[in-house]
Amino acid sequence: MVTNEPRKNRIISDQQAENITRVEELAYEIKVEEVMTRNAVTIPVTDPMRTALNIFRDMHISGAPVMNGQQMVGILSIEDLIRCMADNDLSAPISKYMTDKVISISHNEPVVEALKFFVNTRHGRLPVLDEQEHLVGILTKGDITRGLLRALQRERQEEELRRYRASHLFDDIESDRTSLILRYNIKARDFTHGGAASSNIKRALMRLGASAQIARRCGIAIYEAEINLIIHTTDGGVLRVEIEPHQISIEAYDYGPGIKDVNLAMQPGYSTASEEVREMGFGAGMGLVNIARCTDYMNLESVYGKGTRLKMKIFLNQEETVGERSTTPKEPAA
Numbered sequence: 001m002v003t004n005e006p007r008k009n010r011i012i013s014d015q016q017a018e019n020i021t022r023v024e025e026l027a028y029e030i031k032v033e034e035v036m037t038r039n040a041v042t043i044p045v046t047d048p049m050r051t052a053l054n055i056f057r058d059m060h061i062s063g064a065p066v067m068n069g070q071q072m073v074g075i076l077s078i079e080d081l082i083r084c085m086a087d088n089d090l091s092a093p094i095s096k097y098m099t100d101k102v103i104s105i106s107h108n109e110p111v112v113e114a115l116k117f118f119v120n121t122r123h124g125r126l127p128v129l130d131e132q133e134h135l136v137g138i139l140t141k142g143d144i145t146r147g148l149l150r151a152l153q154r155e156r157q158e159e160e161l162r163r164y165r166a167s168h169l170f171d172d173i174e175s176d177r178t179s180l181i182l183r184y185n186i187k188a189r190d191f192t193h194g195g196a197a198s199s200n201i202k203r204a205l206m207r208l209g210a211s212a213q214i215a216r217r218c219g220i221a222i223y224e225a226e227i228n229l230i231i232h233t234t235d236g237g238v239l240r241v242e243i244e245p246h247q248i249s250i251e252a253y254d255y256g257p258g259i260k261d262v263n264l265a266m267q268p269g270y271s272t273a274s275e276e277v278r279e280m281g282f283g284a285g286m287g288l289v290n291i292a293r294c295t296d297y298m299n300l301e302s303v304y305g306k307g308t309r310l311k312m313k314i315f316l317n318q319e320e321t322v323g324e325r326s327t328t329p330k331e332p333a334a
Contacts, residue, residue, distance in 0.1 A: 033107040035147025036128045036137035042067045050090040066098045074098035166207035169323040184239040186229040198223035208322045217294040224287040225252035250312040259302035
């Protein structure tokens, strides 16, 4: 593991945390062994510095671990070679100019640990060791850059493949009516996971080829319905989304406690949420209003003491078709 002087503690604001990039995330996820150079060029400790000069020139490298048999005993850099040449001392043994206090890193450490080391020192490379302290590779800043770029490219290709497959989901399916149904069980008072279902549905729509505008409209409508199930139900409820090429049908239903006055519930600002829920930032009474604003059709039915069923639809025009490229008639809103 890399050891170096600790940095001063720095408080990261919420805004900075929100702006953490995927590259920064990958630095915590990717292990050193995934980006290091394997089969590192090494130099025997008994060789003269002239040998190191030839190796550096022929291999186009600027540093190498120094080995005594299977054991790493030091590291030689281009700066060490320059000092040797300034002394006109190329016949000297490598042990005279090498650095014998070597800082190394474990192969299973996250890349971020190596980045911390490179930021805080002038070193250009880190030998990589396994659990038995055997040299298994060398790591440079260039290795990290190339490794992160490869990971980003791989993620992009995988995402494009997922999007392509999803956006052509209905193309080769022959039926009178083809749809994809997503169903989520929502727990009452589960504020920790509030918004998870709507986020998953929005992501699914984007992969199916929905426009950003359609995905946002669905995301807002479903989020409001999801939060209502969390706030107002006794035993939670169900979110059901049916995705067809030209329309998206959404249902949110539960089995209690129901709404006394549906017309009153539709009024902006009306809410039966408790003070506790309001203090958490929910229950402002605008959920149904936002749903109506984002959907093309909405119908709320409720029987007090038994339950509530909310139906919503969003219709897609030819340019917004989801999951296929052919055209089919839209279902009536009723």
